[in-house]
Amino acid sequence: MSPVMSNLVHQVILYAFMAMAVGLAFMVVINRNPVRSILCLVLTFFATAAVWIMLQAEFLGLILVIIYVGAVMTLFLFVIMMLDLKAIMRHKSLVRAWPIALLLVAGVFAGLVSFLGPWHFNNRLFPAIAAKAADYNSTQTLGMVLFSKYLLPFELAGVLLLVGMIAAIALTKREGLRRRDQKASEQIAVKAKHRLRVVKDEELTK
């Protein structure tokens, strides 16, 4: 395939995934049923992961699929399973002032486009760089930097995830039979005689 042709194919695929992501994101926002919203969100993540991979961030694209689609979205679905979906669907879905909100967001979008449009970020000012070599390894490149220059932030991210996990467990824990936790009042009230009993050894004193 000629370079021009492959460039064209690349662009068509990228724009197709972008259009897909935008359409699905719209579905996420307007859907009445939260389960359908989440399924659309999953597909949005897939499309965006494809865009990331087209931008040669392969590792992050795959991480997005594995962590977001595989874990976070599943968590959302499990949480919806615990809620009363019928009661949720009964509510009116939009705020009364939604046309005003629409106008405001359109204003935000116009402002963003005036900054980000082709007049600032075109190919002349930000020339597209030639694609990386075929043996370029995005995982290795990321890992080399992550475990040297950004080691401390990496470890802090691990601590953050641990704290998040503990917080989620502690928040949703219920009073129950199998719950084991400290009772501070009983701990404070304990005396030495509750713990230690001095007995006389009859054999020795005989």
Place this chain on the structure above:
Amino acid sequence: MIPLSSILIFAAILFCLSLLGLIINRKNIINMLMSIELLLLSVNTNFIAFAHHLHNIAGEIFVFFILTVAAAEAAIGLAIMIVLFRKRETIAVSELNELKG
């Protein structure tokens, strides 16, 4: 080649859609959490676009950390929502108004 602006505008569209979803829905908190996830996704796309065009790996590192924070945030947000549902039997945004003065 793809101009940087088209990727940035794609991210801006995603951002504005999720901002709209955050503002106009009064159904439930779970839709708001989904909108926040989309918001973070669009920001990450910007980071990746710049990392690609400027050949700077720092943008990708940043995305890595944003993904971590977003995962923790989703877990805690959903946990809070579960507790809320147990207490109030509802997660409708319009009924959570006890802080209204």
